[in-house]
Amino acid sequence: MLLAIIFSLPYWDARIYSNIQTNELSSYRKALTRSIRNNKISQIVSAATVLPLDKFDGMHPVVVYENDIMGALPDEIEPIKTFMNRSTNPLIPLKKTFYDIQVAGPFMVYLSAGDEDIPYHVYFLAHVNAQKEIISFIFDRPHILIFIIMLISTPILWVLSHSIGQPLKHLQSAANAIALGNFKSDKTLETKGTRELRQVERSFNRMTEALDNIISNHQSLLSSISHELRTPLTCLQLALALLRRKNGESSETARIEKEAKRLEIMINDLLLVSRKQLHSHTLRDIFPLDELWRRHFRDGI
Numbered sequence: 001m002l003l004a005i006i007f008s009l010p011y012w013d014a015r016i017y018s019n020i021q022t023n024e025l026s027s028y029r030k031a032l033t034r035s036i037r038n039n040k041i042s043q044i045v046s047a048a049t050v051l052p053l054d055k056f057d058g059m060h061p062v063v064v065y066e067n068d069i070m071g072a073l074p075d076e077i078e079p080i081k082t083f084m085n086r087s088t089n090p091l092i093p094l095k096k097t098f099y100d101i102q103v104a105g106p107f108m109v110y111l112s113a114g115d116e117d118i119p120y121h122v123y124f125l126a127h128v129n130a131q132k133e134i135i136s137f138i139f140d141r142p143h144i145l146i147f148i149i150m151l152i153s154t155p156i157l158w159v160l161s162h163s164i165g166q167p168l169k170h171l172q173s174a175a176n177a178i179a180l181g182n183f184k185s186d187k188t189l190e191t192k193g194t195r196e197l198r199q200v201e202r203s204f205n206r207m208t209e210a211l212d213n214i215i216s217n218h219q220s221l222l223s224s225i226s227h228e229l230r231t232p233l234t235c236l237q238l239a240l241a242l243l244r245r246k247n248g249e250s251s252e253t254a255r256i257e258k259e260a261k262r263l264e265i266m267i268n269d270l271l272l273v274s275r276k277q278l279h280s281h282t283l284r285d286i287f288p289l290d291e292l293w294r295r296h297f298r299d300g301i
Helices: 002-012 022-037 040-045 052-056 074-086 133-139 142-179 187-191 195-247 251-278 289-300
Strands: 059-065 068-070 094-098 101-113 116-127
Touching: 022 040, 022 059, 022 101, 022 116, 040 059, 040 101, 040 116, 059 074, 059 101, 068 074, 074 094, 074 101, 074 116, 142 187, 142 195, 187 195, 195 251
Parallel strands: none
Antiparallel strands: 059 068, 059 116, 094 101, 101 116
């Protein structure tokens, strides 16, 4: 977008040659028709005196025949000559501003002179507000124009990048916390950044809560299974003790006792793992480091 602005700015310079728009072309043609009907063109060709007050009448016509300029004020001669060197085709009239004089044309008109029609080029001149010197100075130096645009756009781009970058950093920190086993959702994420980022952060928190529920249910299941397996194991050990008391020691009872001990070790290991996993993430918390040393500092005092 910035490049589009930079490349389009020169077209806003009133001093460049530009095509006459359709609505403006219609206005110039109407003005040409009025000038013919009011004999203004004929008076100019007949060398009628042009008063300085004519320049305050809006736009006024200037007639050119074979480089002979008629109907122009003294300060309008040079702009017309410069303009005539560039704009010579009546089918494609142009316009350009020379300081406070706007020139448009040429327009073709035929005037009768005896038995023949003589072609004349008509240019319309209008005195307009001069383009400010500072604006012309900027348009003439593109590097200054680029610097001004960068000066304006840099804070805007910084604010935009900051509004996107900071929420992404917080989201990254939350993802790293999950990787370390902290499945606590951070609701402050949902209030930062653009609307799209807030939607992503809400989805991220829902994912975190879902993972926390899945892991908690998994650990609770392991703990329940471990406890449930202890009941039949206890009955098995009791039955084994009664069998040994009744029949004495045998290879069969020794084998049953060996397998029962192995099963007990497996159940104890499973129960120990479930207990450790059950509290592995719920005991984690994030807090400022200064709280820790302040507490110890107060205890020392």
